[in-house]
Amino acid sequence: MEYNENDYDYNDYPQQESGSSIKGLKIAIIILLVILAAVTFLFWRQVQAQKAQNAELMVDKDTLTNRLTVLLGEMGDLKVDNDTMNVALMQQRHVADSLLDRLKKERSWNYSKIKKYERELGTLRTAMQGFVRQIDSLNRLNQQLVGENLRYKKEMSSLRLRTEAAEEMTQELNNKVKRGSQLRAREVVLLAYNKRNKLVSKAKQTEKLVTEFVLAANDLAIPGERTVYVRIITPDADILGSPDGGRFTFAGESIPYSAKRAVDYQGEDLPMSVYYDATGLYAGQYTVMVYVDGQMIGQSDVILK
Numbered sequence: 001m002e003y004n005e006n007d008y009d010y011n012d013y014p015q016q017e018s019g020s021s022i023k024g025l026k027i028a029i030i031i032l033l034v035i036l037a038a039v040t041f042l043f044w045r046q047v048q049a050q051k052a053q054n055a056e057l058m059v060d061k062d063t064l065t066n067r068l069t070v071l072l073g074e075m076g077d078l079k080v081d082n083d084t085m086n087v088a089l090m091q092q093r094h095v096a097d098s099l100l101d102r103l104k105k106e107r108s109w110n111y112s113k114i115k116k117y118e119r120e121l122g123t124l125r126t127a128m129q130g131f132v133r134q135i136d137s138l139n140r141l142n143q144q145l146v147g148e149n150l151r152y153k154k155e156m157s158s159l160r161l162r163t164e165a166a167e168e169m170t171q172e173l174n175n176k177v178k179r180g181s182q183l184r185a186r187e188v189v190l191l192a193y194n195k196r197n198k199l200v201s202k203a204k205q206t207e208k209l210v211t212e213f214v215l216a217a218n219d220l221a222i223p224g225e226r227t228v229y230v231r232i233i234t235p236d237a238d239i240l241g242s243p244d245g246g247r248f249t250f251a252g253e254s255i256p257y258s259a260k261r262a263v264d265y266q267g268e269d270l271p272m273s274v275y276y277d278a279t280g281l282y283a284g285q286y287t288v289m290v291y292v293d294g295q296m297i298g299q300s301d302v303i304l305k
Contacts, residue, residue: 064114065100067121072096083182085134087296090188092127094300183221183265185298188213190232190288192278192304203281203304209240211288213298215263215270223266229257229291230274235284240276250294257291 072093192206193199200206211230229248232240240258247254259276274290287301 064118064121065104069100072100083295086184087299090298092124096124182295183218183226183292183297184216185213185290185292186216188288188290188298188300190286190300190302192302201303201305203283206278206281206304209276209278209286209288209302211259211274211276211290211300213272213290213300215265215272215292217267217269219267221265221267224264225262226265226292227260227262228272228274229260230276231255231289231291232258232276232278233287233289235282235286240278243277248291250291250296258288 189212191199191210191212192201192203193208193210194205195207197208209232211232215226215228227248234240239256241256242258242260245256246260247256248260249255259274261272261274263270263272281304283305285301285303287299289299290297
């Protein structure tokens with residue numbers, strides 16, 4: 001058979017090659033679209049999961065806030081005549097107030113912080129349960145003492161016993177009157193001011209520490225002039241002493257004070273402030289304790305950055 005150059009069409013091969021290229025391009029585009037759809041879906045799921053997590057964290061935060069608010073209400077309902085327990089209870093209320101304030105101001109939440117706040121709340125709850133047990137124990141003891149007193153009164157048959165009982169009752173009444181007449185401070189706070197008398201939170205800006213509180217009304221207290229002392233303790237457990245190196249008596253010992261102020265107490269609520277010029281302070285927690293008539297009547301603290 002004779003070869004004829006005209007019998008071969010040179011356009012056949014390039015057309016087939018061009019069709020294959022277009023088909024491959026379409027497949028590549030489809031693959032890319034599938035990959036893009038998968039990535040978009042995964043990103044959407046991640047966003048939804050993050051939203052769900054944030055919502056759950058907010059629910060946990062609200063739950064913690066509600067539980068702490070309830071605990072503060074329970075603390076406020078506790079009533080006890082024991083001065084030492086009152087001071088301890090006041091400290092725990094201050095801790096709970098500080099925790100609630102931090103909860104409300106917290107902006108960055110994660111599960112680690114939730115667990116941390118839960119542990120702090122658990123510690124407060126445990127302390128609260130301890131107070132309840134102590135108060136119940138004191139109530140039972142008081143009931144027992146009342147019952148014993150009644151029994152003793154019935155058993156007394158001689159003038160000597162009646163006289164001794166009367167003396168005991170008189171002494172107990174005197175002690176109760178003495179305890180009842182003791183002054184107390186409430187709403188104790190320690191504030192830091194700069195040289196322009198503006199509140200500050202940094203130690204290096206602090207020029208003055210001011211202790212503010214209210215000497216509570218007490219009808220049993222003897223009116224007249226009182227000297228109120230404050231002791232300010234540094235983060236290193238040192239006391240900020242007064243410029244004159246003054247001291248006062250507490251629990252039978254002579255101890256230094258940071259500042260003092262004489263007031264005329266007439267049995268009514270008496271708001272007052274005690275000033276201390278402070279320089280060279282450093283970051284940490286400063287604690288103030290308030291004393292009058294040889295008794296510590298309140299305390300508070302402030303954290304300077």
